[in-house]
Amino acid sequence: xxxxxxxxxxxxxxxxxxxxxxxxxxxxxxxxxxxxxxxxxxxxxxxxxxxxxxxxxxxxxxxxxxxxxxxxxxxxxxxxxxxxxxxxxxxxxxxxxxxxxxxxxxxxxxxxxxxxxxxxxxxxxxxxxxxxxxxxxxxxxxxxxxxxxxxxxxxxxxxxxxxxxxxxxxxxxxxxxxxxxxxxxxxxxxxxxxxxxxxxx
Amino acid sequence: xxxxxxxxxxxxxxxxxxxxxxxxxxxxxxxxxxxxxxxxxxxxxxxxxxxxxxxxxxxxxxxxxxxxxxxxxxxxxxxxxxxxxxxxxxxxxxxxxxxxxxxxxxxxxxxxxxxxxxxxxxxxxxxxxxxxxxxxxxxxxxxxxxxxxxxxxxxxxxxxxxxxxxxxxxxxxxxxxxxxxxxxxxxxxxxxxxxxxxxxx
Numbered sequence: 001x002x003x004x005x006x007x008x009x010x011x012x013x014x015x016x017x018x019x020x021x022x023x024x025x026x027x028x029x030x031x032x033x034x035x036x037x038x039x040x041x042x043x044x045x046x047x048x049x050x051x052x053x054x055x056x057x058x059x060x061x062x063x064x065x066x067x068x069x070x071x072x073x074x075x076x077x078x079x080x081x082x083x084x085x086x087x088x089x090x091x092x093x094x095x096x097x098x099x100x101x102x103x104x105x106x107x108x109x110x111x112x113x114x115x116x117x118x119x120x121x122x123x124x125x126x127x128x129x130x131x132x133x134x135x136x137x138x139x140x141x142x143x144x145x146x147x148x149x150x151x152x153x154x155x156x157x158x159x160x161x162x163x164x165x166x167x168x169x170x171x172x173x174x175x176x177x178x179x180x181x182x183x184x185x186x187x188x189x190x191x192x193x194x195x196x197x198x199x200x201x
Numbered sequence: 202x203x204x205x206x207x208x209x210x211x212x213x214x215x216x217x218x219x220x221x222x223x224x225x226x227x228x229x230x231x232x233x234x235x236x237x238x239x240x241x242x243x244x245x246x247x248x249x250x251x252x253x254x255x256x257x258x259x260x261x262x263x264x265x266x267x268x269x270x271x272x273x274x275x276x277x278x279x280x281x282x283x284x285x286x287x288x289x290x291x292x293x294x295x296x297x298x299x300x301x302x303x304x305x306x307x308x309x310x311x312x313x314x315x316x317x318x319x320x321x322x323x324x325x326x327x328x329x330x331x332x333x334x335x336x337x338x339x340x341x342x343x344x345x346x347x348x349x350x351x352x353x354x355x356x357x358x359x360x361x362x363x364x365x366x367x368x369x370x371x372x373x374x375x376x377x378x379x380x381x382x383x384x385x386x387x388x389x390x391x392x393x394x395x396x397x398x399x400x401x402x
Contacts, residue, residue, distance in 0.1 A: 021320055022320060022321055023224075023226060023317050023318070023321070025224060025226030025227060025317075026226060026321065102320075104319065104320040105319075105320070106320060107316055107319070107320075111316060111374055112316045112317070114374060114377060114378040115308055115312060115313045115316045115317065115374060115377060116224050116226075116313070116316065116317055117224070118305065118306070118308070118377045118378055118380065119222055119223060119303075119305040119306070119307060119308075119377075120223055120224070120227065122380075125378060125380060128378050129378045129379050132375060132378055132379075159387055159388060160391075162375065162384070162387075162388060163368075163372075163388045163391050165371075165375065166368060166371035166372045166374070166375050166384075166388055167364075167367060167368045167371050167395075168371065169370075169371040169374050169375065170366075170367035170368050170369065170370040170371025170372070170374065171364075171367045171371070173312055173315060173316060173367070173370050173371065173374065174333060174363065174366065174367045174370065176315060176316060176319045176320075177315040177319055177326060177329050177330045177333055178330050178333075179319065179323075179326060183363070183367075186360055186363075186397070187360060187363060187364045187367055187397065189397060189398070190361075190364050190395050190396060190397055193394075193395075193396065194368075194391050194394075194395065195391060195394065196387070196388065196390060196391055197390070
């Protein structure tokens with residue numbers, strides 16, 4: 001990585017952690033520059049605005065997430081429905097260790113941003129929605145595989161996948177409001193039993 | 202209502218709608234004063250800070266919600282499980298009509314605020330959590346009644362109620378990210394089938 005890339009990546013890392021642990025609005029460019037040890041001019045060289053930065057943060061985090069958490073949980077070597085249990089375990093342990101580190105459950109960066117900015121910025125909203133669609137698709141592929149293998153009876157895998165993602169985001173939301181990762185642990189068992197039947201909507 | 206109460210209530214109404222449709226951080230005291238047609242001095246007479254105002258907004262909205270949406274949905278004259286269907290219908294129609302009015306789904310004020318402020322302010326977080334606990338209790342009472350009447354088999358009504366609230370908040374979150382109230386409509390059927398078994402956690 002050359003130093004230009006290094007500076008850009010450093011800005012993204014600093015911003016990602018602060019947006020996630022606080023909020024988009026609460027973190028200013030000056031603070032990001034201070035924490036990344038750069039001048040404002042250097043910031044604007046890479047990002048014309050804070051909004052351009054948050055767009056890059058979403059891309060960066062979505063990639064980390066796809067290669068880390070999501071790839072691990074949706075490991076094709078695991079039996080399909082065990083992958084869904086794994087999602088819960090991964091979410092639980094990640095939120096719990098974040099709380100041990102920072103005192104608070106940060107929640108899901110994408111869920112946080114979606115509720116903070118969706119009414120105000122359709123470009124940001126669409127980018128976050130694309131991340132949710134890609135997460136939903138991982139659930140859908142898993143459900144389709146489980147149906148094909150006769151592990152679960154047929155269901156509407158597209159909408160059940162969306163319902164599972166909704167439940168996951170909702171559990172994380174309540175866990176954040178309680179600042180208690182155990183919410184995810186105790187509610188997690190219901191995730192894989194969520195079903196939207198074919199042709200019932 | 203005397204004019205002192207009138208001014209305080211007007212500030213709360215103006216702030217409630219703006220916090221809900223945008224975000225807590227995005228709405229400043231100056232804008233609230235302008236929209237409520239008052240001077241800043243008058244604002245500070247009622248609310249020492251924006252934080253004091255949002256605490257009052259949460260109380261006010263929780264009361265409106267308990268007397269409106271929640272009282273209607275959890276009408277004891279309805280059969281218990283029909284109340285849960287009613288929650289979905291009410292959430293769907295409310296978000297849909299808000300979108301028709303303002304162009305965007307505002308989501309749930311409590312969910313929005315919880316994700317925006319929970320890591321930064323434990324007093325605000327606890328107040329929002331208390332609203333969630335009270336909503337969860339409405340689901341729990343309904344489930345206990347349904348079990349007692351033999352309508353559903355026994356389950357862990359405390360944790361199932363929490364799971365139902367999580368799913369509701371999660372559906373609203375995805376609907377807001379998509380700016381599409383139909384998410385609530387198509388996923389809603391799964392709400393009343395969510396179950397956390399006794400002693401499985």
